[in-house]
Amino acid sequence: MSNETLQAVKGMNDILPDEAELWLWFEEVIRDWLASYGYRNIRMPLVEPTALFKRAIGEVTDIVEKEMYSFEDRLNGDQLTLRPEGTASCVRAVLQHNLLYNAPQRLYYSGQMYRHERPQKGRYRQFHQVGVEALGFDGPDVDAEQILMCARLWKKLGLTDVTLQLNTLGDSACRQRHRAKLITYFEQHSESLDAEATRRLHSNPLRILDSKNPAMQALIEAAPKLMDELNEEALSHFAALQAILRQHDVAFEINPRLVRGLDYYNRTVFEWVTTRLGAQGTICAGGRYDGLIEQIGGKPAPAMGFAMGVERLLVLLQEGGMALPRSKVDVYVVHQGELASQLASKVAEQLRDSGLRVLLHCGGGSFKSQMKKADSSGARVALVIGDDEARANEVSVKPMQGGEQVKVSVDELTVTINKFFKQE
Ligand code: ATP
Numbered sequence: 001m002s003n004e005t006l007q008a009v010k011g012m013n014d015i016l017p018d019e020a021e022l023w024l025w026f027e028e029v030i031r032d033w034l035a036s037y038g039y040r041n042i043r044m045p046l047v048e049p050t051a052l053f054k055r056a057i058g059e060v061t062d063i064v065e066k067e068m069y070s071f072e073d074r075l076n077g078d079q080l081t082l083r084p085e086g087t088a089s090c091v092r093a094v095l096q097h098n099l100l101y102n103a104p105q106r107l108y109y110s111g112q113m114y115r116h117e118r119p120q121k122g123r124y125r126q127f128h129q130v131g132v133e134a135l136g137f138d139g140p141d142v143d144a145e146q147i148l149m150c151a152r153l154w155k156k157l158g159l160t161d162v163t164l165q166l167n168t169l170g171d172s173a174c175r176q177r178h179r180a181k182l183i184t185y186f187e188q189h190s191e192s193l194d195a196e197a198t199r200r201l202h203s204n205p206l207r208i209l210d211s212k213n214p215a216m217q218a219l220i221e222a223a224p225k226l227m228d229e230l231n232e233e234a235l236s237h238f239a240a241l242q243a244i245l246r247q248h249d250v251a252f253e254i255n256p257r258l259v260r261g262l263d264y265y266n267r268t269v270f271e272w273v274t275t276r277l278g279a280q281g282t283i284c285a286g287g288r289y290d291g292l293i294e295q296i297g298g299k300p301a302p303a304m305g306f307a308m309g310v311e312r313l314l315v316l317l318q319e320g321g322m323a324l325p326r327s328k329v330d331v332y333v334v335h336q337g338e339l340a341s342q343l344a345s346k347v348a349e350q351l352r353d354s355g356l357r358v359l360l361h362c363g364g365g366s367f368k369s370q371m372k373k374a375d376s377s378g379a380r381v382a383l384v385i386g387d388d389e390a391r392a393n394e395v396s397v398k399p400m401q402g403g404e405q406v407k408v409s410v411d412e413l414t415v416t417i418n419k420f421f422k423q424e
Pocket residue numbers: 085115117122123124125126127128129260261280281282283284285286307308309310311312
């Protein structure tokens with residue numbers, strides 16, 4: 001057996017304690033932000049039946065064709081997939097538990113997603129999303145709400161250079177008409193299509209518009225526009241959404257080429273984009289998916305949602321100069337001798353009872369080396385306990401930023417320490 005060090009799976013990251021502080025802080029901001037709009041948390045499994053994603057996302061999409069971690073459960077033959085996104089699972093859970101029975105739902109989830117992509121900065125095989133879904137709402141008010149939510153979050157996070165791209169995909173009748181015209185158009189120019197576009201020509205011609213191949217850009221530019229096929233209802237929905245955004249001074253750019261990589265969207269689609277992350281510039285994306293609930297087997301109901309890429313957002317924050325928040329220890333307890341150690345662990349528990357963060361030195365060592373650890377822990381106060389102190393039921397309190405060391409009886413310790421922190 002080889003004993004070389006094992007590594008994490010490629011494209012899947014460890015988040016080490018220093019960075020995890022930033023994640024914890026971010027998660028707290030997110031929780032407060034979502035609560036302020038009345039969205040409630042839902043938690044789904046990381047593994048779902050493969051059929052769910054095939055049906056929801058679409059067979060001819062990048063995700064289903066080449067990015068899913070799918071496998072057979074050898075013990076019972078089930079076909080399973082690590083979730084590549086959360087909307088399908090969320091809708092499945094809502095239907096399975098009948099949550100739309102008598103009220104619409106505003107829901108959110110966060111956690112790991114899995115896609116077998118080529119790892120690079122801002123693109124990983126395990127990554128995290130915060131997903132937000134409003135089910136049972138036909139908009140455009142809720143469409144606007146979700147976009148305003150995002151704008152508020154960027155402001156809260158101090159992100160200034162993210163811009164909003166907006167488009168409408170119309171309803172299924174408009175899309176059918178557009179699809180037919182696209183096929184005719186691309187068939188007429190079949191000699192200019194690359195292999196991928198040729199393959200998708202009849203299965204998913206809309207996705208050709210999403211191609212990043214420079215050689216096809218002129219062809220795509222001149223292709224029939226969905227905008228020209230939109231019906232009255234879809235147009236007025238889009239106009240009303242824009243009006244609300246203008247009322248709130250949320251700037252946007254209409255991007256007719258924004259089609260999104262999943263099949264289930266209709267009407268409103270949007271992306272928040274930054275130029276600071278290269279090709280991985282989309283930090284948040286979403287849209288309306290009025291047909292999905294029925295497609296997954298529910299009674300038809302409209303819905304709208306979006307997901308943010310947490311890694312991309314955190315990189316943006318760090319590149320913007322945000323310092324890593326570091327949670328501090330209040331007290332470091334230094335001790336030497338058997339009696340002293342007993343007292344040390346007793347006072348540490350006593351101080352924790354009053355809500356303080358206490359690091360009890362473990363592993364022995366001289367007073368000097370323990371004080372060094374106290375210093376680098378960031379604690380504001382060290383308690384120093386030797387056997388002499390222990391016999392007198394006292395501890396020495398040493399402010400780490402300078403100041404006099406004082407002896408305090410164990411009974412008065414909690415009061416003294418809390419007073420000290422209040423004065424600071
Ligand atoms: P992209 O065009 O960058 O591949 P996407 O359209 O596949 O994005 P969505 O499915 O809309 O992405 O997911 C929402 C968000 O999740 C994206 O805007 C992005 O911020 C983040 N995201 C998607 N895939 C990855 C990944 N492989 N690694 C890190 N973040 C990702």
